[in-house]
Amino acid sequence: MSSYCVATYRSFDDKADFHKKAQSIAVGLTVGSWTELPEAQKAEMEKHLGIVREVAVHESDVPGERYADIRIAYPDLNFSRDIPALLVTVFGKLSMDGKIKLLDIDFSEEFLSAFPGPKFGLQGIRDLLSVHDRPLLMSIFKSVVGHDLDNLREQFYKQALGGVDLIKDDEILFENPLTPIEKRVEVCMDAARRASEQTGQKLLYAVNLTGPTSQLISQARKAINAGANALLFNVLSYGYDVLHELSRNPDITVPIAAHPALAGALYPSRHYGIAAPLLLGKLMRVAGADLSLFPSPYGSVVMPKEENLAVKEALLDAALPVKPTLPVPSAGIHPGIVPLIWQDFGLDVVVNAGGGIHGHPMGTVAGGHAFRQAIEAAMNHVPLEEKAKQHPELEQAIALWGIRK
Amino acid sequence: MSSYCVATYRSFDDKADFHKKAQSIAVGLTVGSWTELPEAQKAEMEKHLGIVREVAVHESDVPGERYADIRIAYPDLNFSRDIPALLVTVFGKLSMDGKIKLLDIDFSEEFLSAFPGPKFGLQGIRDLLSVHDRPLLMSIFKSVVGHDLDNLREQFYKQALGGVDLIKDDEILFENPLTPIEKRVEVCMDAARRASEQTGQKLLYAVNLTGPTSQLISQARKAINAGANALLFNVLSYGYDVLHELSRNPDITVPIAAHPALAGALYPSRHYGIAAPLLLGKLMRVAGADLSLFPSPYGSVVMPKEENLAVKEALLDAALPVKPTLPVPSAGIHPGIVPLIWQDFGLDVVVNAGGGIHGHPMGTVAGGHAFRQAIEAAMNHVPLEEKAKQHPELEQAIALWGIRK
Secondary structure, three states, X not given: OOOEEEEEEEEEOOOOOHHXXXXXXXXXXXXXXXXXXXXXXXXXXXXXXXXXXXXXXXXXXXXXXXXXXXXXXXXXXXXXXXXXHHHHHHHOOHHHOOOEXXXXXXXXXXXXXXXXXXXXXXXXHXXXXXXXXXXXXXXXXXXXXXXXXXXXXXHHHHHHHOOOOEEEOOOOOOOOOOOOHHHHHHHHHHHHHHHHHHHOXXXXXXXXXXXXXXXXXXXXXXXXHOOOXXXXXXXXXXXXXXXXXXXXXXXXOOOEEEEOOOHHHOOOOOOOEEOHHHHHHHHHHXXXXXXXXXXXOOOOOOOOHHHHHHHXXXXXXXXXXXXXXXXXXXXXXXXXXXXXXXXXXXXXOEEEEOHXXXXXXXOHHHHHHHHHHHHHHHHOXXXXXXXXXXXXXXXXXXXXXXXXX | OOOEEEEEEEEEOOOOOHHHHHHHHHHHOOOOOOOOOOHHHHHHHHHHXXXXXXXXXXXXXXXXXXXXXXXXXXXXXXXXXXXXXXXHHHHOOHHHOOXXXXXXXXXXXXXXXXXOOOOOHHHHHHHHHOOOOOOEEEEEOOOOOOOOHXXXXXXXXXXXXXXXXXXXXOOOOOOOOOOOHHHHHHHHHHHHHHHHXXXXXXXXXXXXXXXXXXXXXXXXXXXXXXXXXXXXXXXXHHOHHHHHHHHHOOOOOOOEEEEOOOHHHOOOOOOOEEOHHHHXXXXXXXXXXXXXXXXXXXXXXXXXXXXXXXXXXXXXXXXOOOOOOEEEEEOOOOHHHHHHHHHHHOOOOEEEEOHHHHOOOOOHHHHHHHHHHHHHHHHOOOOHHHHHOOOXXXXXXXXXXXXXX
8 A cells, every 4th residue: 555745836927838847747756757657667657656636727816927835645665754854855856946935744654653743742841831721821931042041040030930831042142152051041930930930930941053964963952951941942053863863762752842043034035935834833743852843924924824823733734643732922022912812812821021021121030920910811811901800910911912802 | 333235125106205115124024113202212112123224116118117226224133044034024024015125135244144155056956066167967857756766777877878967857757666765866966976987977866855844854864875966855845944054964964956847927917026136045944955946048948137147146146145055047958059059148147957957869969069169169269060070969858949149
């Protein structure tokens, strides 16, 4: 029995015969040639041949433009069980062949069998935090490049006191003499413990894992030995396979948050690249991300809302036989947006804010509180204006940033 | 003394104040905030602050569109000496912030000091082949997925007999039971030796290095122990840092050819992504590619000619203090195009053909000969029609494919 991974493309062409084009992709990216093959060889080669599953031709809204959504099935026999092999097969050469965008990949069970997926996932993270009944709250360090350990400790402590569940490093904080990873983890986890005594809450600190590829595992071990209870990782600058190897490694006993740095080089074009739900959704999840950050529909970072929600779907979709990944829509988040997040994403989401916490008129601690108040209000269908009457933190946040309807 | 890496962007915006935008990038991607900082802290932080070097505003050819080419200098202090850290710094978050494309990076001496660059480079490959006075000729396996070792041997032998200097694996040939890497190397290198006895030529076989990231070095060692004298590597599916680690590893004693698979997801959009001369030129070279394949200006794979030539420039530019990388413009190459290649690329180029060799009416061996004849003609300014009178291989190639003027 043959098994196949199926890639979906959007191909733009003013005059192409899309059925012919699909056929040439199916043959060209697998056995190379078909009609010229002797019959005896065809029997032998058929199991390696790509198959056109669907060609749906559309007239575009752009005058004169035509496109087709094409689905091609690739035999698992042709590639090894790793993401580089699959991506090179389905989009290696093809990515350079005119206006074409990779929209989706349906993985076969056989292919997926090599992918344990997230070690913790949504439920695992909720268990670690003992929080099951509300959206989680994450805050981001602000201005950490060039700062020392004391500054970091202080910033961390204030964020933690505000009642956030997760704190993530700035993704541009690399190994440096002022705040090396082990020291950073020590002082931040110490601040976390002190804050925890006051808040009664648990907290995950996602420390940025950086440096040479071959040393990432040992860096992660160092961080974990120093007390790190989560990792942040710039997946696209290293490749999905590195995330896969990290996440499946038994020594990596903490959740991994995937950062979308560089993703904007790949998903926003209509004609080229890889669609966000695959890039930041399905592939991150299959490669083992426990949380995946992606541009929110609310900020300056532009992604059409349906695409944001499709990323979320891909991270949570029950059809995929690996644990769901926690969606973290990021950028432009302030307390006045929380009811929208609740409406769009529901319970299983991480509300992630940087400026929306640190920029609070009453300070960072109040910034966290305002978010927690907004989350509580949204979940209980209490208008923020109403809730704000009892909560000065929320009141001031709304006064500054407003309420997005 | 501070040292900086300088990134050049093209930013599209209908109404932005580009000078303000540039300033906000320079601050936002480094120290985070500036004007609000106390004066005492400014003195401390200035060495970490990004600097706007240039803002050149242009009116676009597209009505109503405006863009600016912006150059920002990033202090080396802020990132570690690896390509993931540099890319995440200069284009991590920024890639997702509207219409913006990364055009170029000027590396500081300090940053480059961590990059030995190509181990062989242009000259090293010429030395290995003992060919210094003409463009090199490379052929690509055709239809190898699903074929066995006998087929590979036979195909390899014919290509070698045709007088090619390099033979590369198909980039979609992964580790598989029919032609595992060690066996493939053994039979192909054996065929190379047999052919060499007839042609008197040396030959490099770039075997495709695939599989899990952490096992690539040991796979490469296996291949080299089995006799491999070159490697092919799908760099973008693994990340530049993996190429860098391979190329600097003392056990990797053979040249590495970088394949551009997936590059089309990144370079072709006008508004997003990473420009080809950086993506397939400078970064490949700095990361240690001895040869870099990129779309030729002659085939169906579309890249504007000035971009192709800018890739070449980046690979050869004497201003970069690492060895030059051999340019391999690929796709759509047949003997009738060789005079154009000679005109556009000159002596230091690899003429790379697949169908243009295997599809020759007299067969694969004749296909190689026709190319060698075309190269000789072009170098001596002899019109191909003229040369073809003495050479039936070239004559038939021209009859089939024509001569591109």
